[in-house]
Every structure is written in C-alpha cells, then in structure tokens.
Amino acid sequence: MDIDATIIIQMLLFLVTLVVLSHALMKPVMAVLEARHQRIEGAGIEAERLVRLADENRDAYLSRIRDARKVAGREREQLLQLGNDEKRKLLAEVRAELATELAHAREQVHAAESQARQALAQDTDAMAKNLVARMLGQKL
Secondary structure (H helix, E strand, O other): OOOOHHHHHHHHHHHHHEEEEEEEEEEHHHHHHHHHHHHHHHHHHHHHHHHHHHHHHHHHHHHHHHHHHHHHHHHHHHHHHHHEEEEEEEEHHHHHHHHHHHHHHHHHHHHHHHHHHHHHHHHHHHHHHHHHHHHHHOOO
C-alpha cells in the first residue's frame, strides 16, 4: 500500500474542516445546549423554592385556622356559659315572681274561703229551719 500525497492532503483537509466546523458549529450548539441546561436547572431550583414557599404558606394557613378555631371554641363556650347564666337568672326571677303570685292567690282563696265559711255559718241555722219547714210542709 502506497501512501501518496493525496491521502495526506485529504487527511489534513479533513482535520482542518473538523477544527473549523468544531469552532464554527459545535461551540455555538454546545453553548445553546448549555444555556438550555442552565435554564432547566434554574427552573427546577425555582420550582423547588416555590414548592417550599407553598408548603410554608400552607402550614402558616393551617396554623392560623387552628388558632382561629381555638379562639372560636373559647368564645362559643363563654357565650354558652353566659347564656346558661342568663337562663338560670331568668328562671330564678320567674320562679320568685310565680311564688309571690301563688302566695298572693292562696291568700285570696283562703280569705274567700273564710268569708264563705262565715256566711255559711250565719245562714246555716236559717237554712236548716227553712229546710225542715219545707219538709214538714209548715211555714215558719
């Protein structure tokens, strides 16, 4: 096999073309690919940061909700206690008023009963005589 000069020239031309194309095409393509890789990596880092921020915000939100529920529960208990106290107070007032009215009504009934007994006691003799006379058919 003879190596003649054309093969060496072709090899040199190939190497020169390879170097020129490497600098002219490969470096810009590699730069574009590297920039793309950096953007993707930056977007991934930004996405992770946003996920962490969302988790923190969610945790803070849930904490505020939990605190608000505790406050609302305490306020509800206080309002229930106040309502129960007011109910007991009103019931006591109504019971006292009813007891007073009942005592007054009993006094009135007792007074009316006493008057009726006195009236009946006075009329008992006259009514008994009148009844006996009617039964016997005589007039007195």
